[in-house]
Amino acid sequence: MKRLFVLGAGSMAESFIKGIVEEGVIDPRDIFVSNRSRRERLLELSEWYGITPADSVARAADADLIILAVKPYDMMEALKQLRPHLSDQVLLSFAAGIPIEAMQRATGGHPYIIRTMPNVPVAVGMGAIALSAPSTVPRDKLRRVVEMLAGLGQVVEIEEGLMDAATAFSGSGPGFISYLLEAMEQAAVELGFAPELARKLLVQTVIGTAHVLREWDLSPSELRRRVTSPNGTTHAGVEVMQSQGVYQAIVEAVRRAAVRAEEMGREYTREG
Structure with a gap:
């Protein structure tokens, strides 16, 4: 890709821009970013990452790849604005819940649309x-x-029918994991830790656990069993979580997020 046009300047757009700039994927001067409002936000991204602010969506006409990083409720209007400037560019959507067919319809049948759901850790590769x-x-x-x-x-390439589910557990996953870490940090504070010190241990625990799961090719349940000794500390804590219905609450949270992604697709692509 020689030139990118990014429509949207929110947190996901920034995470993507930060990642590709730091990975050296493309010269930041060839990344053009447009935002519906808040010109100062574009100037911030320019200062931090060296991108080029775009005054108009017309700059998309010169791009090889167009990143659609707008909110789902803005997607249909954004595509209509882009429509006059499309030729053979690939459109890469980050919007939760918006089906490819709806995006093709809004662009007058543009064939090169890819739907994706990255999450915030793209910022650090x-x-x-x-x-x-x-x-x-x-x-x-x-x-x-x-x-x-x-x-x-x-x-991971998947069938589009799985995108709402991927949005729920992968796209929203950092938020869910952070919520659990909030609770663990609070418990650590109540046990006498300073928040910053507890956070160092908690973050490294998450990083290390993820590496073990990947390097040892274990399922989460297998690793949990390995670290849970009968009548030990982990066993005592897991018993509390089981009695409080934490497992089922997490399952229901992911299911609800998937349903919400599907609902957003229907709400924000409804015609008329």
Whole structure:
């Protein structure tokens, strides 16, 4: 990819920009970013990452790849604005819940649209990126996009029917994990730790656990069993979580997030 046009300047757009700039994927001067409002936000991104602020969506006409990093409720209007400037560019959507068919309809049938759900860790090259592409996207175009995203983390190609589920547990996953860590940090504070000191141990615990799961090729349940000694400390804590229904609450949280992604797709693509 020689030139990128990013529509949207929120946290996901910034995470993506930070990742590709730090990975050296593309010269930051060839990344053009447009935002619906808040010109000062573009100036911040320019100062921090060296990107080029774009005054108009018309700059998308010169791009090889257009990143759609707008909120789901803004997607249809954004695509209509882009429509006059489309030729053979690939459109890569980050929007939760918005189906490829709806995006194609809004652009007058543009064939090169890829739906993806990256998460915030793409900013540090450790993202999880679910991706779905229709048969209208040529394999060479898809390959170039996948190669670019692979520099930002783990890319998994899936059927579009699984995208709402991937959005729920992968896209929203950092938020869910952070929520659990909030509670663990609070418990550590109540046990006498300063928050900053507890956080160092907690963050490293998460990082280390993830590495063990991957390097040892274990399922989470297998690792849990390995570290849970009968009548030990982990056993005592897990018993409390089981009695409080924590496991089922997490399952229901992911299910609800998936349902919400599907609902957003219907709400924000409704015509008329």
